[in-house]
Amino acid sequence: MNDWPTGLQDELLRVGWSPERRVDTSGWRSIFEPRGLEMFPAAEDFLSRFGGLSFEKRPNGIDSWCFQFELDPRLCAGEEDLFLDWGRTMGKAWFPLGEYDNSRFFLAIDEDAVIYTAVNWIARFGRGVRGLAAIVFGALPEPLGIDAVED
Template structure:
């Protein structure tokens, strides 16, 4: 992707991203498909470019603190039920991307390239590429309606 704001580009490059980067996603695909969570094209495309990156950021952001995140779907292993239930609840197919804030939250992407914070609640960082900018710059995600919460995830 081109046209990143300078601060976002600097953070991405410091994390190991380069233009044209390509990562093999086959292991992540087979890992999650084995438990019934299919990798859609948007997840595959995103992970080919950004999979495996660890973004070490902190400090004040635009509307929330900037938190580190790691783009490794394997970090959400064992949480397939959470992703499946939220997918059913919001009517979008969520696929794991990794974790935010050292495992405090998970990250997922839907088939329309929208990135989500996934916990016992769900919030949207928006569609790509703005979603990645929002994560890096510390823009608070938009919380999805609590009435859509899966009953066994309610707190």
């Protein structure tokens, strides 16, 4: 945790996280794997540490408001085809993490632990805890100039 962004641990502690926290991910795995979304090691690691946490909207973020988000993949159930398509578009497997900005956008993680937001376009927050910190502290994601696949 020495290489974590300053203040991230305090914000996580505020919402009920602890360094020893480990969440059972089997429920999320059982929802998505039968539908073609395999929980790869980066998703397993991230969700076991941070899954189930929820943050409220707050003012004064780095680039904007600190938007509300929830790290609960169940919120993405029924949208598996989107995550499969976005993963194919990016050339890496994706797994759902939850919802961002009052359910306006989905959050996902790829097999290299990069965190994205997507709906009609794809943007990147960053890798692992740095990506999580970007969301927590209200940094805008980096637009990738990629439109999501439309049916």
